[in-house]
Amino acid sequence: MQSVEPDEETEPVLAVEDLQTVFHTDRETIRAVDGISFEIRPGETVGIVGESGSGKSVTARSIMGLVESPGEVRSDSSIRFNGQELTELSDTEYNEIRGSGIGMVFQDPQQSLNPVYTIGNQIREALRVNQGLRGEAAREEAISLLESVAIPDAARRLDEYPHEFSGGMRQRAVIAMMLACDPEFLICDEPTTALDVTIQAQILELLDELQAERDLSILFITHDMGVIAEIADRVNVMYAGQIIESAPVDALFANPKHPYTRGLLGAIPGQQADGEPLRTIEGDVPTPNEEATYCRFAPRCPDAFDACNAVAPAHVDVGGDAEHTAACLLYPDGETEETRVSHHQSLGTPRDDTGETNE
Numbered sequence: 301m302q303s304v305e306p307d308e309e310t311e312p313v314l315a316v317e318d319l320q321t322v323f324h325t326d327r328e329t330i331r332a333v334d335g336i337s338f339e340i341r342p343g344e345t346v347g348i349v350g351e352s353g354s355g356k357s358v359t360a361r362s363i364m365g366l367v368e369s370p371g372e373v374r375s376d377s378s379i380r381f382n383g384q385e386l387t388e389l390s391d392t393e394y395n396e397i398r399g400s401g402i403g404m405v406f407q408d409p410q411q412s413l414n415p416v417y418t419i420g421n422q423i424r425e426a427l428r429v430n431q432g433l434r435g436e437a438a439r440e441e442a443i444s445l446l447e448s449v450a451i452p453d454a455a456r457r458l459d460e461y462p463h464e465f466s467g468g469m470r471q472r473a474v475i476a477m478m479l480a481c482d483p484e485f486l487i488c489d490e491p492t493t494a495l496d497v498t499i500q501a502q503i504l505e506l507l508d509e510l511q512a513e514r515d516l517s518i519l520f521i522t523h524d525m526g527v528i529a530e531i532a533d534r535v536n537v538m539y540a541g542q543i544i545e546s547a548p549v550d551a552l553f554a555n556p557k558h559p560y561t562r563g564l565l566g567a568i569p570g571q572q573a574d575g576e577p578l579r580t581i582e583g584d585v586p587t588p589n590e591e592a593t594y595c596r597f598a599p600r601c602p603d604a605f606d607a608c609n610a611v612a613p614a615h616v617d618v619g620g621d622a623e624h625t626a627a628c629l630l631y632p633d634g635e636t637e638e639t640r641v642s643h644h645q646s647l648g649t650p651r652d653d654t655g656e657t658n659e
């Protein structure tokens with residue numbers, strides 16, 4: 301469901317560079333996001349996909365400035381929104397960006413809706429704060445926003461409370477509230493995970509339409525490869541705090557390179573022959589609490605070899621163009637194991653996933 305052609309020549313709306321978000325405990329420091337980099341260009345939908353614990357939601361919260369103690373975005377991380385460095389903003393300045401430039405849709409719409417106010421109250425409040433609208437003008441605009449997210453009988457629905465809406469309707473109402481802030485960039489963190497398949501498809505279609513109408517850039521976070529295939533232009537696959545493969549969506553699905561990506565794609569239900577069990581990736585995502593001096597996927601990787609436990613894979617070009625990279629010691633293709641391993645040793649950690657390989 302690719303809506304608008306991203307313009308590769310223009311400056312990115314969002315540029316994340318070497319983002320490191322850690323959580324301090326009494327005993328250790330968890331590297332929840334461990335040096336990831338990616339860009340989102342105007343009108344583009346970039347997906348982040350991975351299992352629970354991969355760091356994708358912490359990435360979203362880091363961009364939104366919502367990481368609280370004992371969490372911390374490390375000082376050498378960079379998050380630039382339209383060229384403005386967000387990691388240096390005060391709380392007040394961040395609030396302004398959250399209120400206007402960047403919107404966020406969470407998995408659970410209840411996180412964004414106040415149960416004691418009507419839907420109309422909450423949308424009108426967003427319109428008052430962000431657009432200065434009041435009274436009848438705010439009501440008319442609120443109705444128009446609810447209609448734009450395909451809520452039927454919007455004028456009546458405006459006076460209902462969140463509990464009177466179904467799950468899908470609540471998520472639409474949250475999206476309407478986001479639109480009241482007229483954002484340029486939307487972060488969607490598992491926005492369809494709690495919804496049934498039909499409603500999920502409707503929400504994805506709605507986001508696609510809104511993106512085309514409003515020229516939105518979207519960061520879409522999910523564990524669901526099927527959803528990513530529907531919505532993303534480009535995809536970053538995350539594992540244990542790192543991006544391990546990055547590619548245009550078509551290239552990723554047609555030619556997945558990293559064993560983890562292959563495992564995720566192989567686990568999509570419906571691909572097995574009759575009677576064949578569902579394929580899974582054995583084991584769990586590790587909690588990264590030390591620098592990656594080896595491949596964090598090694599304990600689960602069917603292709604692992606000795607060097608995987610001793611060398612941190614760097615991103616290398618794997619797809620014939622600079623937009624498809626993977627951090628795996630199996631690449632570059634066509635080289636001996638010794639050459640590949642020494643190539644990765646010379647490149648360092650897999651910190652650069654912007655499409656500019658470390659080669």
Ligand code: SF4
Pocket residue numbers: 558559560595596597598599601602603604605608613627628629630
């Ligand atoms: S570096 Fe080794 S363990 Fe890691 S994904 Fe590649 S083959 Fe598997």
